[in-house]
Amino acid sequence: MNSSSVHSTDFVYKYKTLSVGHLNELQQDIDKLKREGKLSDHKTYRSYLSDKKFEIPESLPNARSLIALAIFTEPMLINFHLNGAKHEVMLPHQYYASGLTEEILRDIMLKEIVKESGHKIEKATQVHLKLLAVRSGLGRYGRNNLCYVEGMGSLLKLFAYFTDHQFEVNNWTEIRMMDGCEDCKICMSQCPSKCITEEIL
Numbered sequence: 001m002n003s004s005s006v007h008s009t010d011f012v013y014k015y016k017t018l019s020v021g022h023l024n025e026l027q028q029d030i031d032k033l034k035r036e037g038k039l040s041d042h043k044t045y046r047s048y049l050s051d052k053k054f055e056i057p058e059s060l061p062n063a064r065s066l067i068a069l070a071i072f073t074e075p076m077l078i079n080f081h082l083n084g085a086k087h088e089v090m091l092p093h094q095y096y097a098s099g100l101t102e103e104i105l106r107d108i109m110l111k112e113i114v115k116e117s118g119h120k121i122e123k124a125t126q127v128h129l130k131l132l133a134v135r136s137g138l139g140r141y142g143r144n145n146l147c148y149v150e151g152m153g154s155l156l157k158l159f160a161y162f163t164d165h166q167f168e169v170n171n172w173t174e175i176r177m178m179d180g181c182e183d184c185k186i187c188m189s190q191c192p193s194k195c196i197t198e199e200i201l
């Protein structure tokens with residue numbers, strides 16, 4: 001199934017689907033980074049990744065597809081008053097109650113994406129979401145390694161679901177950095193810890 005942008009209550013979402021036949025290749029992308037020593041060994045960082053694996057969940061052994069979903073919610077603008085001056089600060093939706101619930105996500109998945117009745121979905125909590133989004137063609141990496149989705153920028157939340165529904169279109173895509181990042185180095189010059197490199201993907 002191809003990407004679609006639908007407005008549902010206060011959210012805008014886009015999605016792409018991939019066959020579970022690509023799970024091994026997705027895992028190999030990560031294993032290759034590890035082998036080449038490109039993943040930080042820092043134990044806190046590794047702890048974030050320790051449960052992540054591209055594999056069919058035991059709770060849905062007949063899973064056929066993975067759905068990558070990007071949700072954009074308007075950021076909240078808050079005013080801080082400091083020494084008589086007002087400072088407007090943008091708060092992404094991870095940090096305020098945007099109203100997005102698990103039930104809304106399940107409804108989007110079942111009623112608007114899977115559509116055919118009788119199918120199951122299972123939230124994929126252990127996959128690498130940016131990689132899945134990029135490999136499914138939903139988004140592209142920015143030089144800063146965040147995932148950008150056309151029309152949404154990077155201020156979005158990614159989710160993934162397994163389903164036993166087989167979609168007709170398989171969207172396997174090469175890993176690429178956004179064209180707009182090739183000549184732009186603004187994030188590089190602003191990164192306080194100098195983590196962003198000249199490297200082009």
Ligand code: B12
Pocket residue numbers: 029030033039045048049092094125126127128129130131141142143144145146147148153154155156157158159175177199200201
């Ligand atoms: C660990 C983690 C963190 C850690 C570590 C972040 C870090 N800087 O490393 C902490 C807790 C600090 C964190 C913070 C944030 N996170 Co976070 N985090 C994750 C998590 C759990 C895993 C990400 C990860 O490291 N994956 C493993 C790496 C290896 O995967 P990868 O980056 O896709 O790997 C590919 C690239 O490296 C690429 N590659 C290889 N070489 C090169 C070279 C170039 C030039 C490029 C561009 C790419 C590239 O190839 C790899 C694949 O083969 C994901 C959720 C998930 N389940 O995936 C969220 C996630 C990435 N985080 C997210 C967000 C929003 C944030 C914050 C912005 C939250 C906030 N508002 O403060 C901050 C950003 C901080 C920052 N400066 O990066 C979003 C990103 C959305 C997006 N648009 O991309 C995710 C997807 C969560 C979500 N559900 O939406 N996060």
